[in-house]
Amino acid sequence: MNGDEAAAAGHPASHPSGDLAARQAALVAALVAGGPAPVGFDPAALDAARSALLRKRAGEVARHWPLLAAGLGADWPATFVRWAAGRPTAGSLRDGWDLARELRDRGTLPPLGAEELAVREAVDRYDGHRPPRHRRLPGWGRAGGAVAIQFAGRVRLLTPAPR
Template identity: 80%
Template sequence: MSTPGGGGDLAARQAELVAALVAGGPLPPGFAPAPVDAARRALLRKRAGDVARHWPLLAAGLGDAWPATFAGWADGRPTNGSLRDGWDLARELHRRGELPPLGAEELAVREAASRYDGATPPRPRRLPALARAGGAVAVRLAGRVRLLRPARR
């Protein structure tokens, strides 16, 4: 028989474990560090694969550095979904001057096609738009997005 409030304790422990796995939270009492760390790394690899499916040019542009670059950025950050995680990472790499040309082109096209403020889900643009990233230039006119200038290689 369960005691009143027992479910809350379980829910709190589960929330602590999830925070340790995906949001950089501290390890909850009673859990062995090695298995939790292994699970955290596996979740980061899965998340990197999901983001790479939404941002294939960004991942391809980073090549063999993709898994480590993504894991370094994502470790300790809760996910906002694969599309937004890739967008946030691309913007961060652009800000640091580390965005590869393929990623710059993909970011410019996304920025021209949709509005994304970094906090709410992206929304399609309705008006013409021009976007630049890492030398790439994309434009949205008449409902279509076109890359006008590729990034410097």
């Protein structure tokens, strides 16, 4: 069987490299961005791998946002997984920032997370699209009743979040 006959018969070994790249991209999208399961992959195995990757991602975000994770306590993994399912990662720092902002907007950000978000926003600029950049001038951040300022390289939490 030549390459054309194998391709017509649907043999995966005969796919050109461009087709392999497309299949790999579909697999990655299914694992990390909520894409559909590619043809030929066991959906149960894909779900197990997707769940494992989301749990790993939750742990990485918790290392960058420890107060947010601690504030959510036992609800942290489930909260993160619900939020992250179907979203490709932007990196642990940005994922945590985006989640904290969404929780703030819904009114469900815990006090520890509010304080951490206020401090981060006092220190860095983040527009939700580009990577965060350190502020050169004095800055302030506010979230969930917490207020933080950054001046002369020092950050102070002026008002803690109400408990």
